[in-house]
Amino acid sequence: MVPGCRAAVSDAVTRLKLFVPLLAFAVLAPLLYWGLGRDPGAMPTALKGKPIPAFTLPSLTTPDAQLDQALFAGQVSLLNVWATWCPSCRIEHPYLMHLAEQGVPVFGLNYKDEGEPARRWLKDLGNPYREVIFDASGRLGLDLGVFGAPETYLVDSRGIVRARHVGVLDERVWQKEFAALYQSLQNPEER
Amino acid sequence: MSFVMGCAPRRKCQVIEQRLPLAPARAGRFTGLGRMLVGFALLGVFAIVSLPSPAAVIETEALSDPALVARYRHLIDEYRCPKCQNQNLAESDSPISKDLRSEIRRMLEEGASDAEISEFLVARYGEFILYRPAFHSGTYVLWLAPLAFVALGALILVAVVKRRRRSQAPGLQAEEREQLQALLGRAAQADQLDKPQ
Incomplete structure (x- = not known):
């Protein structure tokens, strides 16, 4: 060269x-x-595709009644984890009322809370829930993999968990994460 | 003396030194070894202050057997708090970590193996909770990336060293040496002229 x-x-x-x-x-x-x-809190649930864990817990509204996982059979529903100690749950509450008015079945899981304030909450703010599971010890929450409130699970008519959202559920989250799945689960024969 | 080293023309520096006759002695107090010792002392203080104090949150008194305590201490170091993701269960004081710690204690007392406890937690919180997830398609980047970076670093190091060796300056030619001497001579003369009378 x-x-x-x-x-x-x-x-x-x-x-x-x-x-x-x-x-x-x-x-x-x-x-x-x-x-x-990216939201580091947005973790996929380990329960996706698995049934709601077995439980027997009292109802918040009628403490004598015992509820179990059979609650979720027969309809596509939401399971919303909430507590009175959770400020974000208060922010989320109006949107749950809105969903309930639209006819979406919403079940509540009152997580590590006290019965009296929780019942007062529902009386004062309105009750969007078809039924509220009273999980004072947080045992069902632990089995679900809950690590804070609010969290919302989409459960199909066989009681299988299909999706989870960690944090406040609002119109944007509903449209983005739940709406399409909710519709498709509603009409299984069209799939 | 460091404060007079920044100025370019020599004369000015000397003027400053003349005006501040005490300055060199005072500045010399924290040079060399002294400064290094101060540095190490500060480093030590920071290290102690920033040490985690896991003893504050691990409730070992609830366990019946010292062997279980040892396993418990080990386990809560191995799992990540789902809520506060940069802490393990031992460090975290969040309610969920407390619950998981008490769950682990309960399982230990019931005679569960480490693998069973791990399965229990992964079934609920996902592999995310493991600080050492299993090696599979979802985690191989996590496991292999550090090795890849070390290999890359080694390659770069080898390349740099090789090139340095190759391009080591050959000695000065006779002609260049003369040039250098001439330049140095000129500089020395200029220096003499610069000195105050």
Whole structure:
């Protein structure tokens, strides 16, 4: 190789190397941007595709009555985990009322709460729930993999968990995560 | 002396030194070894302050057997708190971690094996709860990425070292040496002229 030519080549290589940081940026920036938009709390439920765990717990509204997993058979429904100690649940409450008015069956799981304040909550704010499971010890919550309130599960007519949302359920979340699935589960013969 | 080192022309530096006759001695107090020792002492303080104190939250008194206590301590280090995702069950004080710790204690007392406890937690909270998830298609990036980065680093290191060896400057030619001497001579002369009388 002619010396001059070799110098030209190494010059070109040096110049190309100047673009390495730009290239690294081009790769990292979209990755980090994607990471920014992700909700680290949004975890898929380990129960997806599995039945609601077996339980026998009292009803919040009629403490003498015992409820169990048979509650979920026969209709596509929502199971909403809530508690009076949970401020986000108060924010979410009006939307649950709205869903109930639309005819969506909503069941409640009153999670690690006290009976009296919880009943007062339903009296004061309205009761969107067909039935509220009173889980004072949090045992059913633990079996469901609940790690905070509010959480909402979409359960099919055989009592199988199909989806979960961690955090406040609102119109946006309903449209994005639940609405289509809810519709398709409603009409199983069309699938 | 560090505060006089930034100024470029020598004369100015000397002026500053003349005006502040005490300065060099004072600045010299924390040089070299002294400064290093202060640094290490601070580092030690930070290390102690930032140490986690797991003893505050692990309720070992509830367990009947020291062997169970040892297993319990180990297990709560291995599982991640689902709510506060950068803490393990031992470190976290969240209600869910408390519940899971008491559940683990209950299972230990009932004679459950570590594998059974792990299965119990994974069935409810998913593999997410494991700090060491099993090696499968969903986790191989997690397991292999550090190795890949170490390999990449080694490759870059080897390449850099090789190139340095190859491009080590050959000694000066006679002509260049003369040039250098001439330049140095000129600089020395200029220096002499610069000195205050």
